[in-house]
Amino acid sequence: MSNLPSPLAFLDVPGEMAALMRQKDWSQTPFGPLETWSTALRSAVSICLGSRFPIVLYWGETRALIYNDAWSPVPGRKHPWALGRAGWEVWAEIWDIIGPMFDHVMATGEATWSEDQLLPLNRFGYVEECYFYYSYSPVRGETGAVEGIFTAVTETTYRVLTERRERLLRNVSEATSATRAAVDACREGVRCLHEVSEEAPFCLAYLRDAATGALRRVALAGLAADDPLAPLEVTADSDALPWSFAAARQAPALIGGLAERLGGRLIGTPWPEPLEEALVVPIPGPPGEEPHGYLVAGISPRRRVDADYRNLFVRAAGHLGTAIANAQRYEEERRRAEQLAELDRAKTAFFSNASHEFRTPLTLMLGPLEDMLARPDRTAGEPRVGRQELELIQRNGQRLLRLVNSLLDFSRMEAGRMRASFAPLDLALYTAELASSFRSAMARAGLAFGIDCGPLDEPVWVDRDLWEKIVLNLVSNAFKYTLAGEVRVSLRRQDGYAVLAVADSGVGIPQSELGKVFDRFHRIEGQIGRTHEGTGIGLALVKDLTELHGGEVRVSSQIGVGTTFEVWLPFGHAHLPEANRVSATQVSTATRADTFVAEALRWLPDEPLPSAPMTRDEQVGGGQGRGERIVLADDNADMRGYVERLLKESGYQVEAVADGRAAVEAVQRQLPALVLSDVMMPVLDGFGVLRALRSDEGTGQVPIILLSARAGEEASIEGIAAGADDYLVKPFSARELIARVEGAMRLARLRRETADALRQANEVLEIRVRERTRERDQLWAYSHDLIGIADSRGIWVSINPAWTRTLGWTVDEIIGKTSEWLEHPEDRQRTRQEIAQLAAGAASFNFENRFRTRSDSYRTLSWTAVPEGGLLYCVARDVTVERERALELEQARDALRQSQKMEAIGQLTGGIAHDFNNLLTAITGSLELLQRHLNGEQPRAERYIGIAIASAQRAAALTQRLLSFGRRQALDLQPVDVNRLVTGMETLIQRTLNENIRLQLQLDAATWSTCSDANQLENALLNLCINARDAMIQGGQLVITTRNLRDPRLLMLPERLSGDYVELAVEDTGSGIPAAVLERVFEPFFTTKPQGKGTGLGLSMVYGFIKQSGGYIDLHSEEGRGTRVSLLFPRHQGVASEAVPEEVALQPGRGERVLVVEDEPGVRLLIVEVLKDLGYTALQAEDAPTALALLEREPQLDLVVSDVGLPGLNGRELVEEIRRQRPGIAVLLVTGYAEEAMDVQRFLGQGMQLLQKPFAIEVLSERIQGLLQDRREHP
Template identity: 25%
Template sequence: MTASGFLSGGGEMGALIRVHDWGSSPLGQAETWPQSLRSALSICLNSSFPMAIYWGPELRLLYNDAWMPIPEERHPWALGRPAAEVWADIWEVLEPQFARVLQSGEGFSTYDQMLPLLRGGIRRETYWNYSFTPIRGEDGTVAGILNQGNETTARVLAERRGRFLLDLSDRLRSLSDPRAVIETAQAALGEHLGANRVGYGEVEETRRFFTTERNWTDGSVPTREGTHDLASFGPEILAALRAGIPLLIPDVERDPRTNSPESLAAFDAIDTRAVITASLVKASGLKAALYVHSRAARPWTEHDAELVAEVADRTWAAVERARAEERLRDLNETLERRVAERTAELAETDRRFRGLFDSALQFMALLTRDGTVIEVNRTALEWSRITADDIVGLPFWLAAPMRGNPALQNAIRDAARRAAAGETVREEHEMRGHGETRAIVDFSLKPVFSADGEATWLVAEGRDITELKHAQDALRQAQKLEAVGQLTGGVAHDFNNLLTIIRSSADLLRRSDLPDDRRRRYVEAVAETVDRAAKLTGQLLAFARRQALRPEVFDVAERMRDIADMLGTVAGARIRIVAEIACTECHVEADVSQFETALVNMAANARDAMDGEGTLTVQVERRRRAAGEFVAISLGDTGHGIPPDKLPQIFEPFFTTKEVGKGTGLGLSQVYGFAKQSGGDVVVESPPGQGATFTLLLPRAQRQETVEPPAPPAAETDPRDGGDGRRVLVVEDNLQVGEISTQILRDMGYETVWATDAQAALAFLSDQHRFDVVFSDVVMPGMSGIELGEEIRRRHPGLPVVLTSGYSDVLAEEGSHGFDLIHKPYAAAELSRILRRLTRRDPSA
């Protein structure tokens, strides 16, 4: 197997491993790696769980995408490097663990292992769950180690802090002497934070640093670190100092070797809380100051600052309680009752919160900024059939609904990142419930902001909308059926009118005593009615975007000038046309005939809106939209406008506000269908009482130099001439159409053979029959006319094929594939012209 084979896929790390210079590494080129390493690495790279491989005597490091966040700034530097070099800061912990697996050949796992990692140049106390699994090489010895795991720092520190605060509260609650409260709190806090010394300052000692006798006239204040300018203190601290209030002072040895700027900033963050605590100490009458003196064994973090503030708050609460017991023992029962009431209120508040949280119909979860789950409501747990232990403490994207779906997990991870940045994310995803149940979930992630505008928590919510989606689909289907019913009724109405004319004319033409002039009139009426039916069919196909268009590149401005007179004729003499056509390089690629038909329909609509009198403004310009550059053709009228409630319906088939018999309601539908089939759009603007403006938007095309084809020969006045015995293979599955087609061709002098399907036609062609041309319908059962034409091209090169169709979605979507095409209904003269051109025996004729 090549390197590209076993390293295929694998996300970002797979790509990094593929391009890494392994030739200069003891591992050698990837193509030479042993099969055991290849197999293990393939599993690693395609896993969504954090995995790494340490290989060879030096335990060279390889890892997957999910493991990338673990080394943080060491990525991608760590790729291919020895474990002792990558983890130099914690090697004293990892080395014996690696050695144990290598020597014993047995796996090793550990939980909440403390690793003092260097992160951002600072040694951090981190905790991990991880395992080492031996990977045996081809000779059966341990050649490498598979590592899996995840960080548990947040949970461990949270649990430790909770246990410390709970224990401290219990200890402080048992003390009745305020001095003992402060000393106990200081000692516990110093021990927990790893401070070298904590102490309790008497008032005399305090006054040596914070004197109440000073007038503060020289603008400075003495502290343990010397005299500081008053401007360096905040207003709250200054007010406390002037009032002679002892303060909680973080007295840090500012040694750059042991205290980073981050740790000093953490101390500075304590001062504001310290003022509040000291103020309460003053108000209680206790003449003492609480302070911490520390040469920290590790940098202080913002968590330490928060903990100090929390301890100060709890210490003051204990002091207040002790002083209250000392001074007001007779009110002890009252105070206890108040505490009990307050505790009950908090319990009730928590109960209400849990009640609301668990009774919510939507799935809810509370996450940390990094996406770790800390709370899940009962609805979510019951839907997934899991317990809180299965999800709390894990990244949200690894929860049960996302299992086995890496794409969904990545989407949820990205949503958490965006929410942590302050964005409210709302998306629809397919998720898994219990078992193999699939559901469409309306999912959202919202940030919870702190007072300073930072996102501190994330709230995940979800709602199973599967049934709603099904209901919406059913509604859309019902609306489609309603639209089909409306379309069918309109088509039936118009075609019945046309068929009435044809049927009546045919009945009268059967009369033997009918005068020649009336016979001609009825024949012309039938021909005109057929043309009207063909036009109606064309409008239907254009609306349905199923008409086989003949697109060509043309200049819209030039074409508009050519058809200005036609628009004037459509509008009528009492409508003034104002043309503003200054557009240059306004070329589009579209069907010219359908383009002109669309303009005529728009002009006719404007004329009717103005009751035949007013101003029609025609504009052509270039417009840029999100989808690209378009040519905009606008027709604006001065009519009464379109009511707002009618605007959504104007492009519906057979919708019209005209009187019965004044219009089919397909004009604007044709415009809409032509625009969409040409890759464009049509929009309408109609401010109340200010007329309406319809704008046809067509994609702008590059100008093409074209050579005008020679004009086709004029059709003979009598289509019965010209067959000259040429043989035509007619392929038509409709019996009536086949009979009339062969009869027309015979009347024009052609010899015909009729096949009712493509297989029969191919049989005629392979049976030594000689034909000059094949005339085939497009839509037939089995093989279509286009497929038949392609097969004839392969088997009988040079044999012309003419296609005919009244409708074909294949033609609409793919074109005629290079075959000549005549649309149904066709005139005998048009069919004769095409057949004569294709069957000329003298090419120069």
């Protein structure tokens, strides 16, 4: 950029747009060549390109564009095409909006701006709803005329859409939350969404029918009600619509291609383009359940569905799901309220029916009781009946009758059959009379009782009996819940009403319960009073009776201060039904008052009562009690007195109390033998007594029996589960009570005896634990395993002495630290991960790592660890020796596998080599005969024949190498002096090596001899030297050593060798062999040399030869350091002698007859031709039967040349038969199988030889001539 000419220096700005402007040919644009640009234009361009704010210049009459890097994303795909082009061409779609603004600025020179201006741009292949904030500023030239417009632009599309969508979602939330039905919520949500049609051109809502599972349309907007796209009902898996409800079950599904499918009939209002996409969104149901339904929303044709657009409808569907869930809860609450009301009515009906049935037997019970109580105490001839028992029966019978009457009142009011007779009454006088009936009870309870019922200026229309029930219920209620203080009854006139107020200084009512105190059968749980008994219908009856009078009941209360009930009755009678108004004055009665007062008196503490002797039948206990003390708790005085009398008559001492707190205090004061407690009591109920006694160590073992009127198995289970020893349901017989008490006491005695036995057993157990602890300490101290305890971070808290014995570190050096400093660096990360898993609660088994010892060696440890109580309990076994042995075993297995692999390859190569030998024999023999027959007459043909013979000989050598590797070659095993062999090859080896390689022989003079094939050993040594040469391209040193090995096991070889061995080693300083290659170096045809530089059979031949010789080959190599190959041969017990071959002069043939037996036609023909050339008569046979037939016809045969591998009867068997018939006949056996050659060599006798394929003509000729000449000389 720095090389730009001076006039173009304004483009010397970094960035993409500056580079594009430098490369662009401006002469083809409305701007013209850069050299012609005005100073104003260059300055504006320089400012534009150098700014980081999005800026675009509109220049000249065409309003051509130049813009900077920050503005380049605005035109979308039109960039960089828009650079230098006319504005009307770039922005054709909005030119009607911005064109006039440009004209105004150019004409007047006045700047202008727009905020959040809607500009429908086509910048990505479709018209897009976009919003911008921009300002147009004039750029004046040197003459002062406006030459262009400098435009600073900010795209506000994201902000505008975000604000609009948030407002829309807020409207949806507010509208749907105000609904009480799922359908209404969907309709409101759909309406709100479609009101912003830029976001939702149309909208549908479907809800799932709980009964059928079908989807039912409940709301739509933007579509006609009969539009096929909005059917009233569909199945969730229907494919008749374009909406894929099944695909949207878990996540929103985008439906595309609507314009093509619907022929463009669905317009994306308010835009003119047809609708292309819609989104199906599940309306979420409860977690793990199917959606409530689906919301289908059209997608604006001027927007594409991105994460924000998709989230708009997902959140809207979420609001619908919340509203539907709320509506369902509201509907559920409404149904529950209706069910409760229905249950209340059913309960009232039941009690009404039952009460009707109760009144007759009650009448028959109470009437005779009153007669009996009215008689003298004793009438002659009648049985004695206790007056106290009769009074007890009467009191409880009247209580039951009052309850029955109240229930009947309820049922009559519920059915609308309550008949009230309203008459004018001096309400003050009557109310004072009713209230005063409680004065004696108040006095006995120690309460101040005030009655302030001043005269009213006019009578009040009431039903006398019903008003009596109102007053008595309210005063009785005040007495029940006022334990100290006062009760006041007052009557006053206020605001046209007669107001009865019953105020007390009692326990008060919680504010949360004030709205429920008049509910039928409602009772406040845990409320303290004189008794826990009650039905929950008294105040409900007061409310209903007051409303029957056209009045109302009010209540105010404060906990610990007191409660005031007010009954407001209007004066006059206009509010009362005319049919129920009477004028007769009713007579006062106090019958009901007596009943209320009598029951209230029973709530007070007992007074001493004379004990009447029990009848014979009542004495159920038989005096079996041992005088044990029993604490009895019951708030009902009659029940308390009755049970107390039964227990005392059975021989028990009884302390009776009226509430649970007194019972607990009596037990804590002196432990009783048993506690007998009612469940429903004031102050502290029976379950509270249970908790208090069971939680105290001193009283926890006291047996407790609960008494309750709640029947059923669940009540009994609840009592036993709470800790009671027994649970007795009222009503119960005297015999059952005494039996339960005696049974509980027997169990208590048994528990005490068991506890004593357990205590003794614990003492014995503690002794045993101490013994086991001592044994554990010994195990800890003397165990060979490393035992330790660590915290969750792996810091050792305690370790046993085995750590020091195994690793050498002291206890103090390890405790208080993790073992990270001991761990092998390669094991640290795994160990930290294992500790983390242990800390998370997972046990560890057989985890191995290595710990450093004080001597800087490493020991392999196998760990078992278990987390418990925030600590890690660990045991480690030293498996170093085991792992070393396992490694040795694995190496031995690898060697065995490699040996088996090489054995298999050897068998394969040996078989292939046989076939090659047959082929090569025919090829080389034929070529040699052809060469001999030409006799120098055709030099060119002889040259080609020579090349072919040389190639065949190389193939024969290759085949020989394969046989060597496969250990299938015939070895000529003779005693060999290895030192003499190496020394004899020194010159050959030196010539083979490069000049920059030094050869050094380190031969042990005392090296033993070995039994081997000298020629093959020479080939093996030469192969190793050649490989070493190729590995030392830059030069180096080659060392050949020999030595004796008395114990090869010292070499740590994978195979177990024993005995004496001779080692011949070749070591170089070359490049070495990579570890990945070492495993394959002995495989045939494997080579790392370039193509054409080797066959890959050198080392494999050496391997096969050594194995066939009964030896072992070991190869060690380090990349970059060199390679050492050791050949180990078994020691030969003897001295190696140098053999001198004896030369024999051979004579030509004299017409001797030779039988040739060969199944390969080419080889057979070759041998026949050679025999003819040598002057012999040849006979042919392709198999053994043919040969035996010729033998019978031919009286004179001198020699048999036979292949060993004949079909059927093989060559060896054939020769045995021929020699049986003609013992002196000479035999030459031929084979291509090395294994056969080795077997046949052991079979050969006098006048027999073996020739291995492939063979040369000269060798075949020599063998035949030698055998026949020997036969002539030794017939």
